[in-house]
Amino acid sequence: MVELLPDSVLPLAYTVAAILFIQGLRDMTHPRTAARGNLISAGGMLVAVGVTVVWFEVLTPLVLFGGLIVGAGIGTVLALTVERTEMPQLVGVFNGLGGGASAVIAGAELIEISTESGGVAVGSIPTEVAVAAVFSGIVGSVTFTGSMAAAGKLHGVLTTDAVRYTGEQVMKIVFLVVALGFGAYLIVQPDVLGFLQAVWVPSYWLLVATACVLGVLLVISIGGADMPVVIALLNAYSGLAASGTGFVLDNTALIIAGTLVGAAGMILTVIMCESMNRSLTNVLFGGFGETTEQEELDDIYEGNITETSPEQVVMLLEAAQRVVIVPGYGMAVAQAQHAVSELAELLEQNGIDVEFGIHPVAGRMPGHMNALLAEADVPYERMREMEEVNPTFSQTDVVIVTGANDVVNPKANTDTSSPIAGMPVLEVSDAGTVIVNKRSLSTGFSGIPNPLFAEGNTNMLFGDAKDTMQELVNLYKE
Template sequence: MILQLIDIGYLVAVVLFILGIKLMSHPESARKGNSIALAGMILAIAVSFFTPGLDNIVLILIAIALGTVGGLYSAKTVQMTAMPQLVSFFNGMGGAAAALIGLVEYGDLAIDDIGKGSVLMASLIIGSVSFSGSMIAMGKLQGVVKDIRVNKILAFLVLGLAIALAVYVLMAAEPKPLFVYGLVALALIYGLLFVYPIGGADMPVVISLLNSLTGVTAATTGLLYDNKVMLMGGILVGSAGLLLTLLMAKAMNRSVSNILFTSFGSAAGTAAAGQDGDQVAKEINTYDSAILLAYAKRVVVVPGYGLAVAQAQHAVHDLEKILEEKGVEVTYGIHPVAGRMPGHMNVLLAESDVSYDKLIEMDDMNEQLPNTDVVMVIGANDVVNPAANDDPSSPIYGMPILEVNRATNVIVIKRSMSSGYAGIQNALFFDPKTRMLFGDAKKVLNGLVSEVKNM
């Protein structure tokens, strides 16, 4: 009877997970969806305490308390610019948990239970790869880990050795700790070799893939313990992460294999199409920019990572409201991979109460740009680079972009002429329609608010 009630509780928890994920697909219901999914997780944890034979309850409660406090503190204090790093860290912790469970359980491995043993080895290898890979991805996003070229044959050799050790452990009459720890060490090394050579511009895709792997480890752990909620929850995370990975790769017009096994984004930088030595970017000051904006009929804001770095989301919303008071239509052009993770710009602008109806996805926005008076690019770079359309030699050629150069005027707010995350110069900066407004985005936007108010 107890086991049946536990299964019912797990089923309800999984339904809440699915409903929560569904509601998270729209910003207006995302907060509610998050709460529903949280309720499902609390229910799953609570039900688990009724598992027959459960012991060490005090230690479990202490671990839950520590994790809860650490998670709440991290979520409350993290800056929006560091949110992708936090996501990567949490992914890594999930993989580490699966690997640690595997290390605890391998001693009970039965020779005649190849199925259970295979699942255990998968948890060890995939969990270890997810952990070390996520830590490197976090370091790259933080800027403390650089791209390192890795011999692909060496990387696959390390993975092959880990798998070979796993097979040996499965076949051995008495698995020796040395071999188990050896395969974990090799899997950890492969995680490093896997992520090191991938360019920083591709880290969001890598994090999504590692998130999928973490979901797989949760599922394998569920199989190991015959825990249905871990199995189904892991399948949800794994499938959602894989789907997101494919969608992001499509948004960059590249295959997942191209992202994982080429060094795009790690180049030191190349000149953009049309950028000759005698070409220079044209500057504009705050006052002239304010005139362009205040007397325009239609303005499009294209936010990027620079907006997040400057924490200028509230300032851009203030400018939006001031312009609308003067009869200017203001919308936002959102590129699928702008920022450092999917939905980064949507979350950032939602934080400043920008209406979701004003956030226009790339394909729809590109149809509207030819009829736009002014596009204001704030901190975005690669996602507005016309080299993606015009320069076959560019590493981003073929990547769908926001075609802001089709608007009548373009104002680019940046601190400098530095290249974007892909490491290439932006041809947009030298377009005759473009004017560069240099400075910290928050200070520049606050200055524009003051100037527009006085007009």
């Protein structure tokens, strides 16, 4: 590669890019500055990519610019045409592509190195480069297929159930061990198995293929409601894969930016796990969501369910001073956020104090409910985190739970044998009246019944979230 600019220009540009990424993330700490932060971060990307394009003598401009144009076209079309409800899976797909690209680049660089030395032989690939490539290859490939599988689950193309089979953990370990085996070959480069010594570095691509299968195996055995954790973790992986590729290419921009993203993804993962009081291992490998015996359901619900009507709810709302709305994934599925927002707006106009109580794992990605409500023009000041809103329920007249189940299940606090034991929940039953809007009494993701539905101050308002909320809006207007 021939350099066209002074030696210091490239590292300098990467430092500028890194500063812009960091400043961009810092601006993300407030909704008012966040959009600017995103533009600053995009500016950093433009600097890093732009200078790289001019820096290296371009031997094959058609390939380079063709790739950039095709990629930019696909990215733009996807981002502009996506439905709001499909955003989680699109973020997953983008994430997978980033991870996959890192794995491919590490492989291409290995081919360049081994071509110079005429094949893979002892010492032809420096150890640190090989170690970093093995890391990027495994993590990047797992990110690629894992993200695609997660997106498939979110999109409903793959089953949202946790796919379980006998020996699944063994299968995962076998694939990991095989991938590491190819990795070990690549690092040691022993003079055996001659077919692996070809200039196209077969051991690396076998490692990639194995890790691709591993990515699918890891994600399909995780249920749909655990996707916030999976998406956050895969986000961390794609960052770490980029960072690993930075070590392969000796490129500081990749190392710094990749590590920042790795940290972001890890923090989100930890927050999501803590919000469910489960360990990461339990989310990734644990069994969860065994079906409850019908008997137990009947015991809890029989004779204790009070059904209400939209008319009665509106009467309650008219007398209320303070209302808290608790949204869940059901609101996203029914696309009820606009109706919910309109209801909140109406109540406020009548002098009622309205807030949204949002559980950290409600929805299918971190902050999913917040993003949906923001889209429906709910001011972010009205969205409250669980810890903020829990102490206020005793002063709340009416709580409307729409499309949420496990995150308001009191069993988490009372039953230590329950699968959600110890998970912090929204303590809605402290409020005067709890209206639960749900289509049926079916269980949530955890597969356990919710005693909240049978409590004295709970009224069930059966129906689709969107239709029901719209009906409340119409009745309230009259």
